[in-house]
Amino acid sequence: MPRVPARVLPPAFALAALTALIPLGGPAPAAADSIVVGGRPVSVADSPWAVALSSRDRFGAERAGQFCGAVAIGPTTVLTAAHCMGRTVLGGEASGIRDLRVIAGRDDLSGPGGQEVPVRSAWVNPDYDPGTNAGDLAVLTLEQPLPGDGVIPMAAEGDAAYTAGNEATVYGWGDTTGYGAYAATLHASDVQVLPDSSCVRAYPGGPRGAYDASSMLCAGDTAGGRDACQGDSGGPLVADGRLIGLVSWGSGCGSPGSPGVYTRVSAAIGWMPGEP
Template identity: 55%
Template sequence: MRSLFRAVLRSRAVIAGVVAVLPALAIPLAAPATSASANEVVVGGAPTSTDQQPWVVALGSRSRFGASRSGQFCGAVAVGPRTVVTAAHCFSTEALGVSDWHQLTDLRLIVGRTDLTSTSGEELPLADVWVNPAFDPTTNAGDVAVITLGHSLPSGASIPMAQPSDSADYAPGTQAQVYGWGDTTGHGDYATSLRTAPVTIFSDTTCEKAYPGGGDGTYESSTMLCAGAQGGGKDACQGDSGGPLVVAGRLVGLVSWGNGCALADYPGVYTRVSAVASLVAQHM
């Protein structure tokens, strides 16, 4: 949701090695960001691989988004042997084009595929999906969904979630990494291979000032955190929605929304994982 969600409609993307974020308003999947120019999106990032981060996975549908990038439109994160988390807005009618995800018969979870143009890894069917009924598309609060797989992922392919007691993992000034296959320029230039970018977690005061409420959404510290770079230049973008924000080997955020991509005064907003960890646990 970056000023629209950040799924490939709104998903966030990793730009030039740095992740770029979509706006808080929902935009059509696969639609390029229009509020950020090429030099305002993520720069300074670097390529990485699912060998190094096996818990970074993707959602894809060729019938909906085309075959060139395995149909990828959102990111996701494995947090258990059969449990994957992503953004609730990735399962919206706007994103999927259907009211029920079962109707998108080729919807798959892409695991172990660094390069989306390759055939490496696996494409797994979804056994079940729980979309947070408390998700508020007006404020973007509660933007989380839980995917259950039919069989277990390989050992070590999941990452632990931050808990309410892990406040040091998302304190202001903490350095984090964001991952994704999203837009790398803000103009619909989607990455084919996984990228990562370093960002800094900002204070709630800074985030509230950037998003006091309105068309982009409303920053709510109880369920959100925001991150970026002073002066802009590093962020998530369209196509990165649902992807991970990680600190010291622990999942602290899920790419959710923002205004433009990598803009100086508008950091990316993430679902605060510690606030939804208990909800996720109920569906593991």
Template identity: 55%
Template sequence: MHRRPRLIAVLLAVLAAAVAVLQPGPAAADGVVVGGHPARIDDSPWIVALASRARFGDARSGQFCAGVLVAPRKVVTVAHCLGRSVLGMPYRKVRDLRVIAGRGDLESSGGEEVPIRRAWVNPAYDAWTNEGDIAVITLARPVKTGKPIQLAEQADDPSYVSGRRALVYGWGDMAGDGSYASSLRAALVRVMPDASCGKAYPPGTPDGTYLPRTMLCAGVRAGGRDACQGDSGGPLVVGRRLVGLVSWGTGCGERGNPGVYTRIAGVARQVAEH
């Protein structure tokens, strides 16, 4: 998660200039779960990694974003993960783009790597406000080592009630300083009121605008637990239901700046249609 795609583009340019000789191509998108704890892939078999060794190198299996298995051949993630600001080129030109399922430790060879057959990236995604940050991936074959998660599709689902305990998962930045995780982690946060999120991210905020119809936010009032760079597209789960996808935010785990997620109830129709 985190950091707007436009900021990632600047970071990619700087990194490319600094390490081109050692590691050509862009660096990983947005980072690991801040303030989290180790998580077992067997307990969260619906989280998958998006990977490309050609673009991001062999370390950590080439992971750059995350996604969520919602059907044996369907993965949801966020639109900005498949954009030029992250990949450095159109996703269709990334020939080794893969979904990795059943691999909690990205330095291992466990699980399976499944090619992508096609992807739908929301054409209405607004990179300025971050509205409509959703993409749907169709896999070349069904995943064998993962298990789909149930979606919280209805706007009145109690999973969205403010104060509900939620878990955010990912392999991103663990401290907000570029220390990426190799093994899956999770952090306990709480769904926050729309009013608080709107106050944190009003119109004109450089990192985006909070729009409750298609977004929700979660965090800890004191800060310290959050998604971060590299977690984009990963799941926010209440109980055993998917309520959000890591999308954007200001900083990682900063007090007063909760993480913002694509609200599943706000994009359920697009997910079902694609």
């Protein structure tokens, strides 16, 4: 089963690219209650730092043009995956996407409410490697502060939140089944932080991809059924009330023995730009 290099919803004008995101043999069947593969709907009021990236110009009006997830770590600072800001996804440079926005505080992307805040600038990690997905992180600066105090702290190196076996939750608006059923409302799935040894065993290199413990962590359910999926890229992985990862890549969605791989936030704290 070939590797799924990125968990992003491709542009409406380039649906053929979807074949590059789904294993040739098809994703493993998800659990009967699949939501963000194997989870549940949640209210944005309880997780206000979970925000959606949107461009109606590139992705159409359905679901308000959502194509990736993101997470607010400051009033005007949002993190997402570097690959969400790439030409393959956006069809051009991020600086040229005039309607690139963050949607916050909206329970249903297809409905009213909440706030759509324009992105003023996007900083993409210059060391991001699209071949391995190492360093898969981008920092977006917003035109105006997000409402309220809906930000989440980041877990630094050595934080117990990264401990293998710890319970964590991944959030997103992506595929809830592994078969292209994208959510209009925010969903969450409970997963477990896995030891690096398990992640290396799952992704030793080759067509399945290579796990790099210095910049990545992985989480999931050893039996499968709980995972992030296409459209969730850049969304938050949270443990003990702190941000520990960003949805990055994986093989299939909720497949046994193929946990989701996340950008390790602690590895990025020292070099990414902060609040202006």
